[in-house]
Amino acid sequence: QVQLTESGGGLVQAGGSLRLSCSASGGTFSAEAMGWLRRAPGKEREVVARIRWNPDSTWYLDSVKGRFTISGDNGKNTVYLQMNNLKPEDTATYYCNANDGSYWGKGTLVTVSS
Numbered sequence: 001q002v003q004l005t006e007s008g009g010g011l012v013q014a015g016g017s018l019r020l021s022c023s024a025s026g027g028t029f030s031a032e033a034m035g036w037l038r039r040a041p042g043k044e045r046e047v048v049a050r051i052r053w054n055p056d057s058t059w060y061l062d063s064v065k066g067r068f069t070i071s072g073d074n075g076k077n078t079v080y081l082q083m084n085n086l087k088p089e090d091t092a093t094y095y096c097n098a099n100d101g102s103y104w105g106k107g108t109l110v111t112v113s114s
Contacts, residue, residue, distance in 0.1 A: 001026050001027055002025075002027040002028075002029055002098075002103045003024070003025050003026045003027075003105075004022055004096050004097065004098060004103050004105035005022065005023055005024075005025065005106070006021065006094065006095065006105045006107060006108040007021050007022075007108060008020040008021050008108060009094060009108030009109045009110045010110070010111070011111045011112075012086055012110075012111070012112055012113070013113050014086060014087055014088055014112055014113065014114050015085055015086065016086050016112070017082070017083060017084045017085075017086065018083045018086065018110060019080060019081070019082050019083070020036065020080065020081040020083065020094055020096075020108060020110075021079075021080050022034070022036075022078065022079045022080070022096030023076070023077065023078045024077035024078070024098065024103070029077065029102075029103065030074075031053070031072075031074040031077045031098050031099065032052065032074070032099055033050060033098070033099060033100060034050070034051055034072055034074075034079035034096060034097070034098045034099075035048075035050035035051065035070075035096065035097055035098075036048045036049050036050075036070065036079070036081045036094055036095070037094070037096075037097065038090075038093065038094045038095070038110075039092055039093050039095070039107075040089075040092040041091075043092075046061060047059075048060070048064055048068065048081070049061065049064065049068055049069075049070035049081060051070045051072050051079060053074040054074075058070055063089075064083075064090075067085045067086075068081060068082065068083050068084070069081070069082040070082075077098065079098075081094070086112045087112060088112045088114045090110060091110060091111050091112050092109075092110060093107040093108070093109050093110075094107060094108055094109075095107045
């Protein structure tokens with residue numbers, strides 16, 4: 001059974017950077033799209049960034065445009081999220097998923113202190 005595993009979360013000061021990684025294990029699938037979502041305490045889950053292949057495209061939540069960059073390798077079923085100039089409002093548990101929710105990770109916590 002396919003399992004996605006996130007890593008790279010942690011505690012960082014405002015203005016700092018983190019790079020999240022997500023990789024698949026336990027099975028095989030053809031990644032057509034992978035994405036990052038987040039859920040902040042007391043808020044609804046929201047899509048942060050998404051990458052699709054064939055054709056290639058990316059999408060970002062307005063509040064992270066210019067600060068976050070999604071990249072990945074569909075041949076290796078991996079996706080990354082480079083997060084720069086982090087803000088306290090970016091504090092959340094970040095989840096990756098694949099193929100529009102067919103597969104999910106358990107999340108990694110990002111905490112940005114002011």
